[in-house]
Amino acid sequence: MKIHEYQAKAILGEGGVPVPAGEVADTPAAARAVAERLGGRVVVKAQVHAGGRGKAGGIKIADDPGGAEAAARAILGMRLKTPQTPPEGIEVRKVLVEEASSVARELYLSVTLDRARASHVVMASEAGGMEIEEVAVRHPEKIIREWAHPALGLQDFQARRVAFGLGLAGEQFKQGIGLIRNLFRLYLAKDCSLAEINPLVVTTDGRVLALDAKLNFDDNALYRHADVAALRDIHEEDPLDVEASKFNLNYIKLTGNVGCMVNGAGLAMATMDIIKLAGGEPANFLDVGGGASAEQIENAFRILSSDPSVKAVFINIFGGILRCDRLAEGMIAAVKKLGLRLPVVVRMEGTNVELGKKMLAESGLSLVTAEDMADGARKAVALARRVQSS
Amino acid sequence: MSILVDKSTRVVVQGITGREGAFHAARCKEYGTTVVGGVTPGKGGTTHDGFPVWNTVVEAAAQEGANCSLIFVPPSAAADAIMEAAATGIPVIVCITEGVPATDMVRVREFLASTGSRLIGPNCPGVITPGQAKVGIMPGHIHREGPVGVVSRSGTLTYEVVHQLTGRAIGQSTCVGIGGDPVAGTSFVDALRLFNDDPETRAVMLIGEIGGTAEEEAAAFVKAHMQKPVIGHVAGMTAPPGRRMGHAGAIIAGGKGTAAEKVKAMETAGMHVCRSPAEMGAVVERVLRAC
Ligand SMILES: Nc1ncnc2c1ncn2[C@@H]1O[C@H](COP(=O)(O)OP(=O)(O)OP(=O)(O)O)[C@@H](O)[C@H]1O
Numbered sequence: 001m002k003i004h005e006y007q008a009k010a011i012l013g014e015g016g017v018p019v020p021a022g023e024v025a026d027t028p029a030a031a032r033a034v035a036e037r038l039g040g041r042v043v044v045k046a047q048v049h050a051g052g053r054g055k056a057g058g059i060k061i062a063d064d065p066g067g068a069e070a071a072a073r074a075i076l077g078m079r080l081k082t083p084q085t086p087p088e089g090i091e092v093r094k095v096l097v098e099e100a101s102s103v104a105r106e107l108y109l110s111v112t113l114d115r116a117r118a119s120h121v122v123m124a125s126e127a128g129g130m131e132i133e134e135v136a137v138r139h140p141e142k143i144i145r146e147w148a149h150p151a152l153g154l155q156d157f158q159a160r161r162v163a164f165g166l167g168l169a170g171e172q173f174k175q176g177i178g179l180i181r182n183l184f185r186l187y188l189a190k191d192c193s194l195a196e197i198n199p200l201v202v203t204t205d206g207r208v209l210a211l212d213a214k215l216n217f218d219d220n221a222l223y224r225h226a227d228v229a230a231l232r233d234i235h236e237e238d239p240l241d242v243e244a245s246k247f248n249l250n251y252i253k254l255t256g257n258v259g260c261m262v263n264g265a266g267l268a269m270a271t272m273d274i275i276k277l278a279g280g281e282p283a284n285f286l287d288v289g290g291g292a293s294a295e296q297i298e299n300a301f302r303i304l305s306s307d308p309s310v311k312a313v314f315i316n317i318f319g320g321i322l323r324c325d326r327l328a329e330g331m332i333a334a335v336k337k338l339g340l341r342l343p344v345v346v347r348m349e350g351t352n353v354e355l356g357k358k359m360l361a362e363s364g365l366s367l368v369t370a371e372d373m374a375d376g377a378r379k380a381v382a383l384a385r386r387v388q389s390s
Numbered sequence: 391m392s393i394l395v396d397k398s399t400r401v402v403v404q405g406i407t408g409r410e411g412a413f414h415a416a417r418c419k420e421y422g423t424t425v426v427g428g429v430t431p432g433k434g435g436t437t438h439d440g441f442p443v444w445n446t447v448v449e450a451a452a453q454e455g456a457n458c459s460l461i462f463v464p465p466s467a468a469a470d471a472i473m474e475a476a477a478t479g480i481p482v483i484v485c486i487t488e489g490v491p492a493t494d495m496v497r498v499r500e501f502l503a504s505t506g507s508r509l510i511g512p513n514c515p516g517v518i519t520p521g522q523a524k525v526g527i528m529p530g531h532i533h534r535e536g537p538v539g540v541v542s543r544s545g546t547l548t549y550e551v552v553h554q555l556t557g558r559a560i561g562q563s564t565c566v567g568i569g570g571d572p573v574a575g576t577s578f579v580d581a582l583r584l585f586n587d588d589p590e591t592r593a594v595m596l597i598g599e600i601g602g603t604a605e606e607e608a609a610a611f612v613k614a615h616m617q618k619p620v621i622g623h624v625a626g627m628t629a630p631p632g633r634r635m636g637h638a639g640a641i642i643a644g645g646k647g648t649a650a651e652k653v654k655a656m657e658t659a660g661m662h663v664c665r666s667p668a669e670m671g672a673v674v675e676r677v678l679r680a681c
């Protein structure tokens with residue numbers, strides 16, 4: 001799960017990672033009021049779940065409260081388009097107004113999971129502000145890495161090595177090691193999947209501060225962090241994704257016109273791939289899970305077919321725990337309730353497949369049956385093409 | 391022979407009194423697996439669907455010689471259950487549970503390193519040696535005894551390839567689901583090493599997916615050590631970056647972990663790459679015929 005910069009900065013501040021003074025605002029007047037409280041120059045920053053805001057016009061400096069109000073008026077309500085947003089951009093609903101820092105150096109610092117080593121890794125670089133992926137390609141030697149012990153965590157000598165590596169000295173060195181240790185502690189305590197500060201800055205008056213903050217959380221651990229779960233902003237997600245999550249369905253909207261419904265994540269990805277191999281484009285990823293109920297099948301079908309770009313549906317089920325008869329039951333109920341506006345191709349295999357096929361055949365629904373995955377994909381792609389062009 | 395589980399496997403089911411645990415304990419037994427009973431702390435001394443229930447894994451091991459654990463406990467209790475089995479000295483631990491926090495798995499891996507136990511999963515369908523033992527949630531009837539080892543990060547995609555193989559009268563030595571999480575007990579490389587040493591396995595079908603670098607590591611191992619052909623497939627060619635595709639570990643992060651990179655690594659290592667998920671069975675058949 002992702003959260004906004006202002007939410008991340010609140011968590012960092014509490015956890016002993018210094019951040020600039022600031023507050024969130026959702027109207028130009030509120031932004032003005034924050035700037036008045038802060039006094040001096042401020043930065044007004046669009047709050048969306050994506051980076052690259054600076055170049056896209058989502059970050060503006062203002063000299064006084066009037067300027068902050070004007071900046072907020074320009075940013076609020078805009079659809080911010082950056083390389084990290086969907087092509088149509090994300091609507092800005094909030095801005096963070098914070099004190100402008102006078103920056104002497106921009107650095108990079110993050111903690112994340114190193115999957116290959118099954119341990120958490122602190123990464124740092126003197127090339128702040130730049131995307132770390134870009135640094136990794138252009139200057140791999142400039143990245144400092146310290147792997148924390150899986151059970152004992154990050155040791156002080158490791159925090160010192162990172163701070164020295166960043167070229168921090170004197171008072172900044174002291175602040176730096178404290179900040180690194182606190183960031184690591186907070187990453188673990190909150191079950192983050194990524195805690196990234198880019199840029200981490202040294203100000204001209206000698207403070208070490210997180211000017212940007214990105215915290216991503218492990219969805220699997222949200223059950224033990226109610227405070228974090230409460231920070232979810234559904235405005236940042238596709239409405240169909242949100243609707244699907246209510247029924248515990250794994251749904252991701254994509255851009256093609258062949259909708260698909262599958263059980264199991266791997267088979268669902270493979271189904272998208274085979275649609276592509278058949279010359280089509282998948283409209284979504286949808287994994288109804290191993291133990292889907294007839295009701296979940298019904299909701300999945302409803303959500304999937306409510307996407308106006310879907311022109312044909314491909315249902316690919318390999319019955320394991322999810323028995324084919326249960327799928328058939330859910331499908332029949334869904335179609336009875338919602339009608340059949342689109343051509344539907346069904347491929348079923350596995351547990352109780354004969355019964356499932358019989359139920360579908362006897363239901364009188366005009367479903368297209370497929371022999372195997374490839375056959376199903378070919379048929380669905382052809383049907384989608386026909387509907388699209390008619 | 392086979393790997394990990396066989397006729398001598400004696401399974402204890404941790405979480406046997408839960409809905410999933412009870413259901414699958416019965417399915418495993420039906421298949422012919424020796425399921426000695428289950429563990430649910432606080433319910434020791436009772437029986438559940440005819441299976442004896444103990445409070446601790448130690449009792450199951452001492453009284454019934456359990457040498458394999460199958461775990462169905464909720465995600466919040468999974469790390470603890472795995473460590474209990476490992477501390478008892480259970481050599482093969484299969485964790486089906488989906489949704490275990492990654493930080494828990496980092497600690498579990500460290501714990502396991504000081505024991506002799508091997509963990510399969512979590513978030514996996516388990517392990518089956520056709521005709522001998524099914525320790526997991528896969529539909530047993532689609533399998534058939536034979537020479538192909540199967541290892542995969544995905545459950546249903548494993549069923550798909552097994553179905554394609556069995557449909558061509560090609561059986562499987564053992565099928566291992568290593569699971570879809572970013573931190574797992576057993577990697578592709580671990581499974582390949584076991585298959586390499588198993589005289590009955592003649593070829594291996596490896597099914598990867600986007601996210602992480604496990605497929606790249608597997609390709610490097612194949613190139614350096616494998617003495618049998620390995621056929622590879624990578625799911626998620628069409629997956630968008632930055633989105634988790636159902637599995638906690640299936641995500642292209644920072645431009646890394648794409649299917650294209652993995653396919654390239656496999657091809658460079660001399661693996662047989664099957665691009666279409668509908669042709670995995672056909673490719674395995676062709677490779678088997680040639681070797
Ligand atoms: N409080 C601040 N005071 C001074 N400068 C700031 C402040 N916040 C941000 N900046 C400047 O704006 C730049 C971009 O800000 P930030 O990193 O928060 O956003 P981003 O979405 O990651 O943008 P980009 O990808 O364009 O850098 C920073 O590198 C920094 O130079």
Ligand SMILES: [Mg+2]
Pocket residue numbers: 051052129198199212
């Ligand atoms: Mg930034």
